Amino acid sequence: MEEWKLRLKQAREAKGLSKSDFAKAVRISPPTATDWEKSVADGGIKEISGVRLAKACEVLGVDSAWLLHGKGETPAPAPSPDRIEEIKPVRGLHESDPAFVHIPKVRLLVSAGVSGFGVEPEAYDGATAPVPADWLRRRQLRPDRLIAIRVRGQSMEPTFYQGDTVIINQDDASPVDGAVFVINYEGEDVIKRLVRDAGSWWLVSDNPNQQHYSRKLCKGAECIILGRVVRSEREHY
Template sequence: MNIQMTRLYEAAEALKNLHSQAEVARALNVSAQVINNWEARGISKAGLINAQTVLGCSASWLESGVGPMSLTTIEPANVSGSMRVEQADRDNTNFVHIKKVKLRLSAGVTGFQADPEFDDGGTIPLDPRWIAKHKFVPSKLIAIKVKGESMEPSLHEGDIVIINTEDQKPVDGVVFAVNYEGEAVVKRLSRDIGEWWLTSDNADQRKYHRKMCRNGECIIIGRVVRREGDKI
């Protein structure tokens, strides 16, 4: 049996008092064949997120065995000191709550630390179906607040953006969070004359001119995958 399924059965029994394959399948609303496939090949990403939502266990723990079993104490596996994904209410399994954080960066250093942002509840609730649709890993998602007016009208100051730290491959025309000389910035990447550039959406390009993104001065933190804001 795949080790991920061993962990799944352990969590199902410990957290939901489920003792058989049939009980687990019913709880997760999947067929016995799906369970058999997982036992042979491992749990799909959508299955990991579904199990996290239904059982209250950590998808990261199910996948890798790293960290605690319980969802309420998930630590991301590869980002030291960064956000935790947890449910604000242990009885509420309808949403995955992403911690809002402030990034602490160092110029030229890959990786980051994140301090909790406690205003407005301190978390962003996301529908697990949306997460599963895009095949995101919750422990790789962080939420930060947009600063300044450089990305208007696409992003406004105070907007919250969700960043997928697992996706750091530069793509022309896509918005990323970037460590630029030790400062966390949200910019659109552009490819021109054989170089990558950080560009702003603001029409005032004299004030918000593009900056070259190369070497250790410009390190991608992750791709912006969602915006939460009040302005339309």
């Protein structure tokens, strides 16, 4: 079995959590929790990352480096009731964890025809979205230019589902055929795919029900690109 799966089980048992309790705390289904500990040969998943990894580390009180690679302090076994005072707490996932950069979750405040936008903090399932630092380095992205917003509606299914978190790069606001952007469309922030067709730019939904989610012309001040979607984290299970 993959070693990180053994460490996951070890940490869960050290916390005294059943698979069901662990699944509830991490906001995954019990079958998914089972798949996390099951070997790949037996049908288990190969790896976890992003929001799921960060949440699991937070619940278990371990660092991601230990869980994935065995580096760092091993979690102590679950204490018996008469020995609780002798057990030292294990450090959980904090913003100081060098393996992750925490991107603020916000709600966009836009106005029709205005290129800029305001933000107000959001705190659904935590106030930040943890993103692997090595991923940011590979993509050469500036964390201070990234924001995280929550997907609303069903227009971009199956690419994004309602409740998913997407990371937006504010430095990337030039139209690219086929890329997904956050757009200020007539005073509403929307997540759409930009498509070039017949000399014009169009906002296209990924939902196959194109009769309901018809494409819209992206032109002038009524359609302003706010940033490109560079990463998504699935929040529904």
